[in-house]
Amino acid sequence: MDSDSARHQVLSDPDSGSGSSATVDLDAVAHNVRVLLEYAGSAATMVVVKADGYNHGGTAVARAALAAGAQELGVTTVGEAVALRRAGITAPILSWLHRPDTDFVPAVVHGVELGLSSAPQVSAVAAAARTAERTADITLKIDTGLNRNGVAIGDLDEVFRILGSAVADGSVRLRGMFSHLACADVPGHPANDRQAQVLRDTVARASAAGLRPEVVHLANSAATLTRPDLHFDMVRPGIAVYGLSPIPELGGFGLRPVMTVSATIALVKKVRAGEGVSYGHTWTAERDTVVGLVPMGYADGVRRNLSGRFDVSIGGRRFSSVGRICMDQFMIDLGPDGGGVAEGDTAVLFGSGEGGGPLAQEWADSLDTIHYEVVTGIGGRARRRYIGGAGVEAASAAAESGPSKPDAVANGEVGR
Numbered sequence: 278m279d280s281d282s283a284r285h286q287v288l289s290d291p292d293s294g295s296g297s298s299a300t301v302d303l304d305a306v307a308h309n310v311r312v313l314l315e316y317a318g319s320a321a322t323m324v325v326v327k328a329d330g331y332n333h334g335g336t337a338v339a340r341a342a343l344a345a346g347a348q349e350l351g352v353t354t355v356g357e358a359v360a361l362r363r364a365g366i367t368a369p370i371l372s373w374l375h376r377p378d379t380d381f382v383p384a385v386v387h388g389v390e391l392g393l394s395s396a397p398q399v400s401a402v403a404a405a406a407r408t409a410e411r412t413a414d415i416t417l418k419i420d421t422g423l424n425r426n427g428v429a430i431g432d433l434d435e436v437f438r439i440l441g442s443a444v445a446d447g448s449v450r451l452r453g454m455f456s457h458l459a460c461a462d463v464p465g466h467p468a469n470d471r472q473a474q475v476l477r478d479t480v481a482r483a484s485a486a487g488l489r490p491e492v493v494h495l496a497n498s499a500a501t502l503t504r505p506d507l508h509f510d511m512v513r514p515g516i517a518v519y520g521l522s523p524i525p526e527l528g529g530f531g532l533r534p535v536m537t538v539s540a541t542i543a544l545v546k547k548v549r550a551g552e553g554v555s556y557g558h559t560w561t562a563e564r565d566t567v568v569g570l571v572p573m574g575y576a577d578g579v580r581r582n583l584s585g586r587f588d589v590s591i592g593g594r595r596f597s598s599v600g601r602i603c604m605d606q607f608m609i610d611l612g613p614d615g616g617g618v619a620e621g622d623t624a625v626l627f628g629s630g631e632g633g634g635p636l637a638q639e640w641a642d643s644l645d646t647i648h649y650e651v652v653t654g655i656g657g658r659a660r661r662r663y664i665g666g667a668g669v670e671a672a673s674a675a676a677e678s679g680p681s682k683p684d685a686v687a688n689g690e691v692g693r
């Protein structure tokens with residue numbers, strides 16, 4: 278095939294894209310869940326798969342986490358919860374962020390537990406339960422000091438009154454009460470103890486009003502790993518499931534990063550000393566060198582502010598980004614000898630850190646943000662691929678579509 282027809286084939290096949298991918302290691306998810314179960318001790322574990330599993334694929338992560346022993350799932354919206362049900366997931370799912378016009382009927386019909394933050398939400402869910410002719414499971418979200426979502430303490434009496442009558446007429450069941458910490462990443466912060474005490478006081482007030490939640494929960498990843506005294510009945514880790522430490526200063530807690538972002542080197546070329554590279558010529562070669570083109574850019578989540586401030590790893594060696602990151606591409610300096618890198622080689626942008634490879638945390642440090650934003654920001658043309666989790670995926674594929682094809686499924690690519 279001559280190079281023109283080869284190029285045509287690439288361009289005419291929308292799936293071949295730019296060769297960039299986000300590889301999600303479902304075995305790492307299972308490992309991290311087992312680590313978290315250990316920390317959780319006697320508390321149950323709800324794995325948070327909001328924002329499409331922190332952009333790792335909510336359904337695949339949910340299956341892997343449940344297979345590894347997690348008991349429940351948490352998401353923000355009813356839409357996310359119903360999508361998990363439609364994928365065949367039967368484990369308890371809690372959804373806790375709703376628009377004023379949310380239709381709760383599908384949630385009730387699908388047996389999704391609703392985390393509610395106001396009296397109007399309780400009324401709306403009770404009405405939806407009557408429409409669906411099913412009891413709705415609800416969990417009150419209590420604002421114990423984050424001052425974000427959740428029932429304000431001043432509104433508790435009204436919420437308890439409306440909830441009390443909905444419980445009495447059988448339209449709702451009070452499954453739980455929960456809250457969310459403002460400063461969990463600083464384990465000794467006094468706000469953590471204050472919030473826990475407000476939660477305990479609120480449970481006592483509910484109890485005095487005849488409302489007894491079956492489960493109480495407060496801890497996110499950071500509190501799961503560092504504040505066993507705040508575990509209550511269940512913990513709700515998110516970021517740790519994806520292998521990223523919620524408190525990097527305290528170490529990795531034995532977690533394994535789940536997402537590896539990589540791309541294929543598209544072009545390798547020589548640049549002479551004194552020549553500028555990429556827009557604005559913000560970087561000039563000090564010596565004759567060789568540069569490589571990585572076909573990912575800010576449209577794929579490689580933030581422009583990272584220009585010249587991060588490395589990629591190719592064959593176990595690190596190479597620096599040079600010049601501006603563009604919409605679809607950036608350049609790396611391979612050194613005068615070209616570093617042994619050839620077109621078609623794979624560059625890892627961040628991943629497991631194995632062999633000294635780059636980590637999402639390094640991007641977070643360079644960007645003055647947190648790794649949560651780094652992994653959720655990868656998108657554009659990067660294709661999501663799953664590795665590991667063979668047993669889980671094969672079993673669920675068999676349940677959904679008859680004959681199981683373990684290899685195809687375990688290593689299957691899912692367009693995104």
Ligand SMILES: *Cc1c(COP(=O)(O)O)cnc(C)c1O
Binds near residue numbers: 373496497513517
């Ligand atoms: C996102 C979220 C979590 C998980 O937080 P991590 O810091 O990712 O562990 C837990 N609970 C609630 C209410 C959340 O919104």
